[in-house]
Amino acid sequence: MVKAPWQDVAQIAQDLRAKSIADIKPAIPDVPSHAEIPLNTTSIPRKLLGEAELNITESPPEELLRSLASGQLSSVEVVTAFLRRAGIAQTLANCVTEVLPKAAIERATYLDEYLKTNKKPIGPLHGLPISVKEHIGMKGLGLNGGFVSWWDHVGKEDAHIIQLLQNAGCVLYVRTTQPQCLMHLETANNLYGVTVNPYNRNLTSGGSSGGEGVLIALKGSCLGIGTDIGGSIRAPSANNGIWGFKPTSYRLPMGGMTAPMAGSEQIVAVVGPMSASFEGCHVFMKTLIDQKPWLTDPALLPMPWTYPPKESYLTKPDGEKKLKIGIIWSDGVVKPHPPVIRAIQDLTAKLKSIPEVELVDWKPYKHDLAWDVISALYFCDGAKQEKEALASSGEPWLPLTEFIIKEQPQVPDREFTISEVWQRTVKRDEYRKEYAKAWTETAQDGYPVDVILCPVGPGAAPPLNQSRYWGYTAQWNLLDYPAMIFPVTQLDPKKDPVETGYQPLNAKDEFNYKLYEPEKYVDAPVSLQLVGRRYDDEKVFEAMEFIQKSVGHLPLESFK
Amino acid sequence: MVKAPWQDVAQIAQDLRAKSIADIKPAIPDVPSHAEIPLNTTSIPRKLLGEAELNITESPPEELLRSLASGQLSSVEVVTAFLRRAGIAQTLANCVTEVLPKAAIERATYLDEYLKTNKKPIGPLHGLPISVKEHIGMKGLGLNGGFVSWWDHVGKEDAHIIQLLQNAGCVLYVRTTQPQCLMHLETANNLYGVTVNPYNRNLTSGGSSGGEGVLIALKGSCLGIGTDIGGSIRAPSANNGIWGFKPTSYRLPMGGMTAPMAGSEQIVAVVGPMSASFEGCHVFMKTLIDQKPWLTDPALLPMPWTYPPKESYLTKPDGEKKLKIGIIWSDGVVKPHPPVIRAIQDLTAKLKSIPEVELVDWKPYKHDLAWDVISALYFCDGAKQEKEALASSGEPWLPLTEFIIKEQPQVPDREFTISEVWQRTVKRDEYRKEYAKAWTETAQDGYPVDVILCPVGPGAAPPLNQSRYWGYTAQWNLLDYPAMIFPVTQLDPKKDPVETGYQPLNAKDEFNYKLYEPEKYVDAPVSLQLVGRRYDDEKVFEAMEFIQKSVGHLPLESFK
Structure with a gap:
């Protein structure tokens, strides 16, 4: 020490x-x-x-x-x-x-x-x-x-x-x-x-x-x-x-x-x-x-890396190679800023013309609940180790440390009991099963979605200390789904004006809405996320390459 | 209730x-x-x-x-x-x-x-x-x-x-x-x-x-x-x-x-x-x-069942199909009763004549520590749920419930704290890595062991309430290794006399040694266990079938 x-x-x-x-x-x-x-x-x-x-x-x-x-x-x-x-x-x-x-x-x-x-x-x-x-x-x-x-x-x-x-x-x-x-x-x-x-x-x-x-x-x-x-x-x-x-x-x-x-x-x-x-x-x-x-770390799964695959992960039962993408425009909790919406629009506009690509809207399943589940499970010890590590040097708590440990309703201010952890773990597993069910049900109009295309956050990089909504990324940690990030465009205040008259859904949404002043975000990269089912890591790679080839180049335009 | x-x-x-x-x-x-x-x-x-x-x-x-x-x-x-x-x-x-x-x-x-x-x-x-x-x-x-x-x-x-x-x-x-x-x-x-x-x-x-x-x-x-x-x-x-x-x-x-x-x-x-x-x-x-x-339960691994395998799991780098078996005669904590030793002897005597089979002795790595690690992790809540479930009906605690909850030094009499669980989980993972290393090191004389052949317990089925040594089975739960049980022989007091003059290694070994009175065990089946590395489930099946074919029939003689 x-x-x-x-x-x-x-x-x-x-x-x-x-x-x-x-x-x-x-x-x-x-x-x-x-x-x-x-x-x-x-x-x-x-x-x-x-x-x-x-x-x-x-x-x-x-x-x-x-x-x-x-x-x-x-x-x-x-x-x-x-x-x-x-x-x-x-x-x-x-x-x-x-x-x-x-x-x-x-x-x-x-x-x-x-x-x-x-x-x-x-x-x-x-x-x-x-x-x-x-x-x-x-x-x-x-x-x-x-x-x-x-x-x-x-x-x-x-x-x-x-x-x-x-x-x-x-x-x-x-x-x-x-x-x-x-x-x-x-x-x-x-x-x-x-x-x-x-x-x-x-x-x-x-x-x-x-x-x-x-x-x-x-x-x-x-x-x-x-x-x-x-x-x-x-x-x-x-x-x-x-x-x-x-x-x-x-x-x-x-x-x-x-x-x-x-x-x-x-x-x-x-x-x-x-x-x-x-x-x-x-x-x-x-x-x-x-x-x-x-062979050294038996916690790891003995799954070989199978990308590029011998047989395409995108081949459908009828033998055709098709990519079905579920699109999340908003997770229903915090609506992304205009440049994120534009990135999805620009990318999907290009994908729509590709006959092998099918685009459907994905209805987010209780993403607000997901944050309740995961934020508590992060800190089952009430952040004891973090608190001790900070206290022992006397260094100040930074605002985002306060935010994640002290300002989340589900993060306990004491150690959970073992029984509490088990109950919350059971809830986690129930949620994972429900999400798997929702995914399987996308097969109702043909075959299930291969990957989800979604925002990485509720906006491009914000001003310092304002990254206070984890939902678009933590969602996939809770579900343990593989996810790839790729660049799409760059923020341009002319192309990405504030959405006037928007009525926020809740306090988090309001915070995010008010945060957006296009001029402050000039040149910020705007990226998107491609998500697969658990263990579909290689499929995400194949889908990503398929998208990249389909649209020609990513980001869609060169960054300045 | x-x-x-x-x-x-x-x-x-x-x-x-x-x-x-x-x-x-x-x-x-x-x-x-x-x-x-x-x-x-x-x-x-x-x-x-x-x-x-x-x-x-x-x-x-x-x-x-x-x-x-x-x-x-x-x-x-x-x-x-x-x-x-x-x-x-x-x-x-x-x-x-x-x-x-x-x-x-x-x-x-x-x-x-x-x-x-x-x-x-x-x-x-x-x-x-x-x-x-x-x-x-x-x-x-x-x-x-x-x-x-x-x-x-x-x-x-x-x-x-x-x-x-x-x-x-x-x-x-x-x-x-x-x-x-x-x-x-x-x-x-x-x-x-x-x-x-x-x-x-x-x-x-x-x-x-x-x-x-x-x-x-x-x-x-x-x-x-x-x-x-x-x-x-x-x-x-x-x-x-x-x-x-x-x-x-x-x-x-x-x-x-x-x-x-x-x-x-x-x-x-x-x-x-x-x-x-x-x-x-x-x-x-x-x-x-x-x-x-x-697809329904995302806790499960998307590993297809690959037995019988397209390519044998037993094929060695030189292209030959060989089965290398590591044998545990005793785990170094509690020595099995004579009929178990005889079962291993009888089986390996037959296997020795098979040119594709190589037998080596497996040196058990700290199996006593393994029990300390796993017995504590079974009951992180201090068996709170079990105690409550028993108390609420007033039913008596059975002797083996007392044994596993109250008589194991590592089982806590209160809920662990979260930090205690995490520390013990780290120990579990360290032990798993050490065991994996020991397995990999068996390659020093050619190629690594494919499977371990070992007892299922420190004897055949004992008289009631005497099943007080879990080491031969719990070991593989701690390591999460797949394990198959198969019948080998039947206990015969004439063939399986007490080992006279044996000096027990410790109190558990002494308990087990004294437990064995051949006449009380007449006709008890004697079985063995075939264990693979984590996720080698199909390899265990292939090795088992290979053994079965090699020795002609299991059990080695018909049960009466």
Whole structure:
């Protein structure tokens, strides 16, 4: 336990980070201060790096992997470019906890030599730099999980997922920010401050994997590791216009991560990819699952990764390949802001012309009840661990920590009894069965819906501390459904005016409605979510690729 | 909640049972009293039934299914024969809670007509009678779970598994006994008394699915449904010399069963088949999983049933089909009695001559720790529900209820806190990983062990109230490994003398050692257990069939 005043610890943390960035060679160029640049910082790195570095960092991971495997690019070149761009991204958006230039260049050098000697890559991720959310353990490195008092925790060994990614040949070079207690849909803590949105510094990065989201949006990484128990991969993927995938539970290994609530099984956190591309998400899933991690961690399911499938998951009983999509325009609790509705309209307008696609409206089944169920099950111990971890350093509670622990009616202010947990677990299972029934019943007009297309949140990235509606993401954690995030468009106040005269349905809806002032959201990415039934992870990938091919390109227009 | 004195309720229960048996047509023959027959009652039914009925009831389920599907036997004939033999079995061993002659014959009549009209069976279980452990809900029928105070609980609808078996064409005709609170490896409760072993009335049936075990051994059923959270399918299968299979969790649906601890997830109960034959277990698994129950109950895994496999699970990297078996002679805590050792010796002596079989000794990894972990996690609420259910009727605690709730050092006498449960869950997961590592390390001399061959308990069925060591079965619940029980031999005092001069390792071992007096165990079936890694259910089936073919027949000699 750290004994120093929390402000001193924060200073130590930030100094260590600064020093790690100073160790990058060649040194990163001077980055202009916020006063000198626009709110949208995404164009800045392009002004600071050379052409070769830009070519590398703006290539999607699948291209880099080909160049690395063939020796066209060396891992040292690639890692150096990403290290330097990560350093710039940190200065622009505060998304990094530390860079690891020494270890990364050593590893890259080893891999380059391996390729020269053996004339073949060491594995499917040969030489590729991968970014890592801080609470995913790395041997000998800090592991604070967003708490000042956990500052001196150190990873005893690499997390299981880190081991597998390294087996496959990746290079670890940067660790990224997360919020206090890991339970915000934004990213701010008392060690490092606030991680901001690179498209608009006044907006949130999303969270809890906000560092990843921002770093990838700023091309300081092309593939990173996030975690998600209520939206933590998906909110920052959406807010930053990148790709992200939350798998079904127990498909990827969670061993070696630090977080409160270890041992809780009512709602299960998952780890998953965040990437500049769809293919990045795919190579991540495939590389991990192909290593049969269930032989080491028997909590995992021995399901091979079957995308692309031998036989299409979309083939209907009549032998035709068709994609039936259920669309959620609003979950019936909080209506999304106009840009989200426009994203669904723009995308479905294009899909309507595809004969193999069928679109139906999905009637959300009691999504308000879902939040009651899940919010209580998050904190069966009354957030005892979080409260203790905060109290022991004296660091202030951040507003969104207050929000999720103290302002949710179902979150208990004491430990539940075992009987209370069991009763609520039974309710969870009943709700899951009811939702499964609703899904099966969509077969009444032919065959069941394959996937659901829906918002990722009630709007694009909001101003700081306003991410107060989890329903659009936590819904799928409660149901344990796989979900992919993809970019569709960018917010434009001209195209996305306030819906005048709207009568909010309830207090949450009113809060969200009033939150929307288009001018404040300029340039915010607008993303959507594709959701499958539990364990239909590969089907979601196939449906996503089908949609992407059908509409030509995602996002529908290039981001500025 | 029942208000009458518990003795009155028990009388009502027994009267109702007697009346249901009296409704069987033709009426069952008079069964001799215990004073008139030997301890081994298994030959009695043969003296009381006609040849046609004997042919039916002594056929394994796979043969009956063929005859029923072809119309060679009518379902009414088959069901009538099993109803009558079940009535006899009840009189001999007290294994039934009620028979359902009216509903069963109506259903069988319908199925016979269906076959005549449609010239094909209604499903893969067409016309086959299946027996059901009482706590598995049936619409409109009682559902007491072994508690007097739950006597007036009634099934609101058929349990999910019942629905699926009925979809497949089975006939439900009898419900079977279970112990007080469902947590004994024997079968006694204050509603119905003690279910005894048909091979030796002085010995226990095993439990908690003891009614099933006995009924099937007495050929009053050929296929039944048991449940298992610590050995409840396997102990009674072993004690009664029948086949039983405990699947990995979440492969078969648990919805609609009644038991304390609903909502607990630390240690998960499973449902599975108990049968007169290996094929009976197989058809049960296949029929259920082929119906994709996960579409209704999303807790279930969408894994198809893949036995017989397209490609053998036993094929080694060099392309050869080989079966490597790890043998547990003793778990290092309690050494099994001589007949169990002899069963392993007899079986492995035969297997040694098979070139495709490799036998290695398995070193049990901390099985004593395993019991500490699982016994605590069974009762995270300090057995609150059990204590309340017992107190509210005033029924006496039975000795084995005392044993499991009050005499286990790790079972708390109060509710755990949430933090305590989480800590113990983390320990559970660590242990599971360590065991997986031990399994993987058996590859050091070639390839890893395919299955473990081990005892089912520290002896054959003991005298009543002495089933006080769960280690050989609960071990695989903690690890959630699939396990099959099969008959090997029968206890013979001449072949199985006491091991003189043995020095017990500890108090439990001493208790077990002193328990063994061969003369008291005459005729007890001796069975063994075949265990696979988590989710290797189909591999266990394949290995079992391979063993069965290799040794010619199981049990190795016919039972008397």
